[in-house]
Amino acid sequence: MLEYGFPVNAELKVPRALVLRVHRFLIRLAVRFERLPDEMVVNGGTLLSEHPVKHGGFSNVYRGRFKDSNGDDVEVALKVLKIFEDQTDESRRVLNKKIVKEAFVWQYARHKNVVPFLGVDITTFPSKAMVSPWMPLGSVLSYMGQHSPSCSRALTSKQLDDVIQGLVYLHSIDIVHGDLCGRNILIDKDGRARLTDFGLAGFIDSQTSVKSSTRGGSTRWMAPELILPPPGGRFERTPESDVLAFGCFSCEVRLSSPCSKNST
Known part of the structure; x- marks a missing residue:
């Protein structure tokens, strides 16, 4: 039902509410049995670097x-997640159950301005790894540094709008x-901006002590x-x-642009 939707003639007064309930139920099943649906698991991958x-x-x-569904590389x-690196086996087991929830959230977040979710690798590392397409142009900041020789190409209004549309969708x-x-x-590869790492800050927060003042996230982009x-x-x-963080990101783009550097 989540994948293909409901029949056209289905008499649903609030279809979105029912979809959310089905989604939550599926997450509870996966966490209870510590198993992801087969279509979410990817196998047979090869690391191109050990580091x-x-x-x-x-x-x-x-x-x-x-290899994708067509057999192409x-x-x-x-x-x-870094939080897995210094954990005991039992802690990893608990955290793996939590990462199942994050995988479900990402899987059903489908939008042209959100990095696509391909699946979860369960064999390459001690913990689960979430798999997404490789973005050869890198982050906005590296893109600006490598592909913006002039300020007119620093970051287009369309790419800023991509960020806004992705955030509105989330x-x-x-x-x-x-x-x-x-x-x-x-x-x-088409020059479109896509959001990634959404929800991970909250995931890290859930692993810290309630009394701790340490929170995951980028402090300079945080709301007061x-x-x-x-x-x-x-x-x-x-x-x-998030909206305030977008304002800080806009300043970040401005301060990182070739125009700003040239003017100083």
Whole structure:
């Protein structure tokens, strides 16, 4: 039902609400039995390097190669959460159950301005790795540095709109990005901006002590209420804090552009 939708003649008063209930039920089944649906698991991949090619805020990214459904070799990014690296086997087991939820969230977040989800690799690393297409142009920041010799090409208004549309979409399906910044916005081969690493900040938060002042995320892009919650308030990432982070990202783009560097 999640994959193909409901029959055209189905008498559903609130179809989206029913889809969300089915989605939640599927997540509970997967977590209870510690097993992902077969179509979410990818096997037979090959790492192109033993070491990460990127160290993100919450994860290490490895470059690899898998065969797609047509049997063609495709380059992919395998994302392994850093939090798994110093855990006991029992802790990894608990965290693996939580990563199942994140995989489901990403799988059904399908939009042209969101990095696609290809599946979960369960054999290459001690923990599960989420697999997505390799983005050869890298993040917005690396793209600007390598492909923007003049300020007119620093970042187009269309690419900024891509970021906005991706964020609007995530909010429409009740997902808060939580760590919107230049390194979490990738450029695909067609020059389109796509969001990635959404939801991971909240995942990391769930693994820290309630009494801890350490939170996952990029501090300079955080809303004031996240850095210093009001008395009696609690730390909570919201669509509003995402909007402020987008404003900070816009400043980041401006300060990183060749125009800005030339003017200084």
